[in-house]
Amino acid sequence: MLVGEGVFPIVMDAKGNAIAEVPATGWNLSGTVQGEGKLxxxxxxxxxxxxxxxxxxxxxxxxSFCRCDTAYASFHPDDKKAWTVEEIVKVVKHNIGAMQHVxxxxxxPLLQKKGVLALCKSIKEELNLHITIETNGTIFDQELTQFVDLFSISPKLSNSVPSAQKLKFYNEAETGSSRFHHEVRRNLNALQSYIDTAQDLQLKFVVAKQSDADEITKDYLKVLQRYNKNDIMLMPLGATQHEITKSNPIVLQMCLQNGWKYTPRIHIDIFGSKQGV
Structure with missing residues (x-):
C-alpha cells in the first residue's frame, strides 16, 4: 500500500510511457537525491x-510543536493505493536511468514487511540496485536483511510522543494507545537485531532539545552493544527551513561534544516543505 506519489519522482509509467505531469521537483527528469544520512x-x-x-x-x-514532516503518509494516508510488486519494479526500471539507488x-515500511520483502527481492534479482529502507526501528525482520543494503533507522526519543496536548494542537484524535508510551516505542531488541545482522545501518536521531543527548546516551547507546560510533547520526528537527534553523545550533553543538555525526536535510534546503521531491 503506497501513498501520495507512490514511486517518485518519475517521468515514465509502468508501461514505459511518458507521464504528462512534470515531477514535483519541477524538472522533466526522474529521480531526486537522498537528503539525509550516510548517502x-x-x-x-x-x-x-x-x-x-x-x-x-x-x-x-x-x-512550539512540530509534526512528522510526512504526516500525509502517517497521520492521514488518505491518498493511498495498492500497487503490485511487479508494477513497482516496472516503474523503477523505466525511471532509474543512470541511478543505482532506491x-x-x-x-x-516494516508494517508491510511481507510485501516489502517481496519487493526488495525482486528489485535485487531484476535490477540489482542498492536498497535503503528508512524505518523507526520498532519492527525487525531477519529475512529482509539479506536484500537491504542500508537500514536507515530513526529511533524515536520521548520528545516525539504524541501527547494529548500535542494532538489537540493539531486537532488529531487519540487512537492506538501504544503510540503514547515511550517504552513501547523504543524497541531495543529490534535495534540490537539490526546492529547484529544488517549489512549496513545508521542510527539517526531527530534532535530538538539539549536534554536529548542524555536520553540518546542513557536509553540507547549505553544499552545497545557492538554498534559502530560512526553510525550514530543526529538530524535537526524541523518540517520547514525556519524550524531547522532553530534546531541546528543545538544539534551541531551536541555532535561536537559527543563525537556524533551531523546529517543535513537536503530536500528541505532545496525544495522547502514539499511533497514528492
Whole structure:
C-alpha cells in the first residue's frame, strides 16, 4: 500500500510511457537525491509506503510543536493505493536511468514487511540496485536483511510522543494507545537485531532539545552493544527551513561534544516543505 506519489519522482509509467505531469521537483527528469544520512546527495528513486505505528509530534526548545514532516503518509494516508510488486519494479526500471539507488520509506515500511520483502527481492534479482529502507526501528525482520543494503533507522526519543496536548494542537484524535508510551516505542531488541545482522545501518536521531543527548546516551547507546560510533547520526528537527534553523545550533553543538555525526536535510534546503521531491 503506497501513498501520495507512490514511486517518485518519475517521468515514465509502468508501461514505459511518458507521464504528462512534470515531477514535483519541477524538472522533466526522474529521480531526486537522498537528503539525509550516510548517502546524502546520492541520486535515488523513492518508494513511499502508507501508515505508521508511531505518528510523531515533537516539541521544540522554544515550546512550539512540530509534526512528522510526512504526516500525509502517517497521520492521514488518505491518498493511498495498492500497487503490485511487479508494477513497482516496472516503474523503477523505466525511471532509474543512470541511478543505482532506491529508497523505501514511509510511514513505516516494516508494517508491510511481507510485501516489502517481496519487493526488495525482486528489485535485487531484476535490477540489482542498492536498497535503503528508512524505518523507526520498532519492527525487525531477519529475512529482509539479506536484500537491504542500508537500514536507515530513526529511533524515536520521548520528545516525539504524541501527547494529548500535542494532538489537540493539531486537532488529531487519540487512537492506538501504544503510540503514547515511550517504552513501547523504543524497541531495543529490534535495534540490537539490526546492529547484529544488517549489512549496513545508521542510527539517526531527530534532535530538538539539549536534554536529548542524555536520553540518546542513557536509553540507547549505553544499552545497545557492538554498534559502530560512526553510525550514530543526529538530524535537526524541523518540517520547514525556519524550524531547522532553530534546531541546528543545538544539534551541531551536541555532535561536537559527543563525537556524533551531523546529517543535513537536503530536500528541505532545496525544495522547502514539499511533497514528492
Amino acid at each position: 546524502a546527495g546520492t541520486p535515488s528513486l523513492f518508494i513511499r509506503l502508507a501508515t505508521c505505528n508511531l505518528r510523531c509530534i515533537w516539541q521544540m526548545d522554544d515550546g 529508497v523505501i520509506t514511509g510511514g513505516e
